[in-house]
Amino acid sequence: MIRDQEEVRSYLTQVISKVRAKEIHHEIRQELEGHIEELALEKESEGCTREEAVRWAVGQMGDPFEVGRDLHRIHRPRMNWGLLAGVLLFVLCGAMAMHAVDAGSGTGSTGLLQLKVIGAAIGIGVMLLICRWDYRKLENGSKGLYLLGLLAGAACWNNTVIYHGSSNIVLLGPFLLDGMLVGGLLVCSAAGGLRSWWENKRWFWLKSWTAYVLLPSLLFIKLHWYLGLTVYLTGYTVMLLLITRAPAKSILPTCGPLLGFGIFALTAADQANRYYTRLQAFWSPGSVSQDASYQMMKMEEGIRSAGWWGRAWARSSMISLAICRNRSWPILFTRTAGALGFLLSSWVVCSSSGCGRRP
Numbered sequence: 001m002i003r004d005q006e007e008v009r010s011y012l013t014q015v016i017s018k019v020r021a022k023e024i025h026h027e028i029r030q031e032l033e034g035h036i037e038e039l040a041l042e043k044e045s046e047g048c049t050r051e052e053a054v055r056w057a058v059g060q061m062g063d064p065f066e067v068g069r070d071l072h073r074i075h076r077p078r079m080n081w082g083l084l085a086g087v088l089l090f091v092l093c094g095a096m097a098m099h100a101v102d103a104g105s106g107t108g109s110t111g112l113l114q115l116k117v118i119g120a121a122i123g124i125g126v127m128l129l130i131c132r133w134d135y136r137k138l139e140n141g142s143k144g145l146y147l148l149g150l151l152a153g154a155a156c157w158n159n160t161v162i163y164h165g166s167s168n169i170v171l172l173g174p175f176l177l178d179g180m181l182v183g184g185l186l187v188c189s190a191a192g193g194l195r196s197w198w199e200n201k202r203w204f205w206l207k208s209w210t211a212y213v214l215l216p217s218l219l220f221i222k223l224h225w226y227l228g229l230t231v232y233l234t235g236y237t238v239m240l241l242l243i244t245r246a247p248a249k250s251i252l253p254t255c256g257p258l259l260g261f262g263i264f265a266l267t268a269a270d271q272a273n274r275y276y277t278r279l280q281a282f283w284s285p286g287s288v289s290q291d292a293s294y295q296m297m298k299m300e301e302g303i304r305s306a307g308w309w310g311r312a313w314a315r316s317s318m319i320s321l322a323i324c325r326n327r328s329w330p331i332l333f334t335r336t337a338g339a340l341g342f343l344l345s346s347w348v349v350c351s352s353s354g355c356g357r358r359p
């Protein structure tokens with residue numbers, strides 16, 4: 001066969017050596033082999049020998065290194081500027097919230113704004129590095145990320161401590177880790193596997209519902225974290241519609257997650273009321289206690305050590321405001337990990353689901 005000729009194999013090897021994305025090497029090889037074979041057969045029909053026809057066809061393809069560089073430029077990851085703008089908008093909202101806390105603390109600068117800016121800068125920098133490295137490679141590890149996410153959530157069942165009203169916290173050495181939050185981020189990062197399932201089409205709905213709806217929902221319900229379940233089901237539904245690209249055909253399979261969204265939004269009313277009371281206590285300390293300065297101090301301590309939602313990393317459940325001021329590295333680690341996790345999960349989920357501009 002023409003494609004088995006030594007000149008053809010050598011040419012294709014040189015071309016592919018310039019393309020960094022290994023997952024498309026096979027497609028490039030097949031496409032170029034087809035072009036060379038067409039040219040060689042056309043030349044051979046004019047009376048040339050096969051060797052001469054192959055040599056002429058390879059020459060018509062152009063310099064292999066130039067062709068390889070052009071293909072690499074076409075298939076390399078491209079920056080989705082719209083997605084990056086959305087991420088920066090979220091970061092700006094977080095920075096404004098930290099500035100508001102600083103301005104309303106009444107005890108001077110808390111340092112939250114500086115830590116937020118540093119953590120966001122680190123997170124965005126890592127995100128850009130991952131983009132240059134080719135985030136699509138994470139799709140190959142989607143099964144591992146998914147299993148790690150389930151294990152992180154399952155670790156909260158019998159190995160948790162109560163910390164600022166949250167029972168999702170797992171003791172990990174000197175740190176307290178929100179296992180369900182980390183698990184949710186890992187499961188979202190594994191969403192690239194949904195795209196490959198959809199391309200195969202076999203048992204797609206059964207596999208996707210079991211893996212991405214049933215099992216994660218059991219973890220959320222077991223831990224009574226209905227707000228997290230609501231957010232997760234909403235995100236899953238959006239990803240499903242983006243991947244299938246057929247909203248009309250997908251309305252029945254996706255109505256389950258949407259129904260779950262409504263049910264758990266209603267059952268989470270007590271959770272929402274508790275969060276609202278917590279925020280109201282911070283912004284209007286006089287409405288809760290006549291000793292406004294003491295209440296403000298306690299709210300500030302809670303925010304610095306665990307955030308409004310009661311979930312973060314810290315050295316112990318009794319961490320104090322004085323320790324936070326003297327040892328700010330746990331908070332820096334918290335903000336960095338939080339910003340990096342959010343940015344990474346947003347980028348991977350949107351890009352692997354087809355939101356990113358891919359060739």
